[in-house]
Amino acid sequence: MNKADVVKSVLGSRSNIPQKNTVGQAFAPTNIALCKYWGKRNQVLNLPVTSSLSISLGNKGASVELTLSAEKHDVFTLNNEQVDMSSGFAKRLIAFLDLFRTEEKQYFSAVIHSTVPIAAGLASSACGFASIVKALNDLFGWQLAERELSILARLGSGSASRSIWQGFVEWHAGVSADGMDSFAEPITSMWSDLRIGLLIMDAGKKAISSREAMQRTVETSSLYTAWPTQVEHDLRLIKEAIQNQDFHLLGQTAEANAMAMHATMLSAWPPITYALPETLTTMQTIWRLRKEGLPLYFTQDAGPNLKLLFQAKDEKQVRAAFPSVDIVTPF
Ligand code: PMV
Numbered sequence: 001m002n003k004a005d006v007v008k009s010v011l012g013s014r015s016n017i018p019q020k021n022t023v024g025q026a027f028a029p030t031n032i033a034l035c036k037y038w039g040k041r042n043q044v045l046n047l048p049v050t051s052s053l054s055i056s057l058g059n060k061g062a063s064v065e066l067t068l069s070a071e072k073h074d075v076f077t078l079n080n081e082q083v084d085m086s087s088g089f090a091k092r093l094i095a096f097l098d099l100f101r102t103e104e105k106q107y108f109s110a111v112i113h114s115t116v117p118i119a120a121g122l123a124s125s126a127c128g129f130a131s132i133v134k135a136l137n138d139l140f141g142w143q144l145a146e147r148e149l150s151i152l153a154r155l156g157s158g159s160a161s162r163s164i165w166q167g168f169v170e171w172h173a174g175v176s177a178d179g180m181d182s183f184a185e186p187i188t189s190m191w192s193d194l195r196i197g198l199l200i201m202d203a204g205k206k207a208i209s210s211r212e213a214m215q216r217t218v219e220t221s222s223l224y225t226a227w228p229t230q231v232e233h234d235l236r237l238i239k240e241a242i243q244n245q246d247f248h249l250l251g252q253t254a255e256a257n258a259m260a261m262h263a264t265m266l267s268a269w270p271p272i273t274y275a276l277p278e279t280l281t282t283m284q285t286i287w288r289l290r291k292e293g294l295p296l297y298f299t300q301d302a303g304p305n306l307k308l309l310f311q312a313k314d315e316k317q318v319r320a321a322f323p324s325v326d327i328v329t330p331f
Contacts, residue, residue, distance in 0.1 A: 001178050002044060003155045007099045009178070010151055014142045016102040022067060024139025028130035028163045029061035030116050032196065032299060032307050034254040035234045036261045037158050037171065038227060039218045046158040047182050050231040051173040053238050054159070056166045057196060057328045061127035062114045066135040069109040076110045096129060096156045100136055129156025130163035150183040167331065168242055189242050190331055197308030197318055197325040201278045210302035213265060213272050221268040230260050251297030251309045258299040276304040289321060
């Protein structure tokens with residue numbers, strides 16, 4: 001089964017002719033995994049080895065206006081600038097849109113506004129692909145269920161399956177070969193005191209994509225065999241923490257999960273680390289502050305930036321320690 005087969009089976013007899021709308025509009029939030037997705041069991045369909053759990057970042061994400069283009073090629077603008085159509089970003093998006101074109105080729109114009117830096121481990125691809133899928137759904141009037149949108153978004157990037165919703169979201173790994181049981185779902189919960197702080201060390205493009213790093217880890221890291229067991233344990237604890245609003249359990253489990261993921265990368269060959277010197281000194285500051293009594297934790301994805309986890313009551317202290325922090329209120 002390839003991606004086109006999955007699209008066909010999700011869309012059924014739905015048409016690719018704009019219905020009421022001539023423009024499809026959508027927003028999708030970016031999401032940060034508290035229990036990470038690291039490793040694919042199927043590289044073509046982005047099917048994960050394990051389930052994962054994330055939190056979406058409110059109004060931080062990507063909005064898209066999608067129309068059919070009169071030109072004989074796609075046209076993208078990102079944050080009011082024309083996208084170089086030979087760039088990696090454009091190529092990925094063109095290949096994704098290819099899955100949704102009718103036989104007599106349609107071309108799209110996508111006007112994208114992103115409030116997160118692209119390819120810097122801030123899940124820009126997650127909100128990017130999720131917003132494109134939602135915009136296609138709007139443009140063509142498909143009226144797909146959110147579960148189906150999640151399956152389609154996954155074909156663009158695994159973590160995009162979780163960016164269909166706000167709040168806490170679980171992506172079920174599933175077991176089937178076609179991935180029809182590998183979709184994300186929201187976890188009903190409210191946690192108004194929870195805060196996420198974004199600490200950007202470097203907003204540039206990462207040297208190694210998460211796709212490549214994941215694959216190398218699965219193939220060469222001796223520590224990877226321990227990863228599914230770690231995830232099973234951490235998922236259980238994070239769900240328990242959400243249910244009981246146990247902040248320490250949430251923070252400690254998320255931080256330990258991120259460190260374990262990066263340990264699998266360090267033990268890959270050639271080794272991979274996304275940390276910059278500043279990433280490590282910041283971790284040490286966080287550990288020191290925690291020792292001094294501040295309930296502050298972090299997580300890190302496929303990039304040097306850290307995402308802080310803390311509670312509303314500690315906002316002032318977190319700001320004092322990290323003046324550049326960008327604070328998000330997810331609920
Ligand atoms: O969805 P991708 O291929 O960009 O991979 C995301 C990988 C991590 O961000 C490191 C973990 C996660 O679950 O989001």
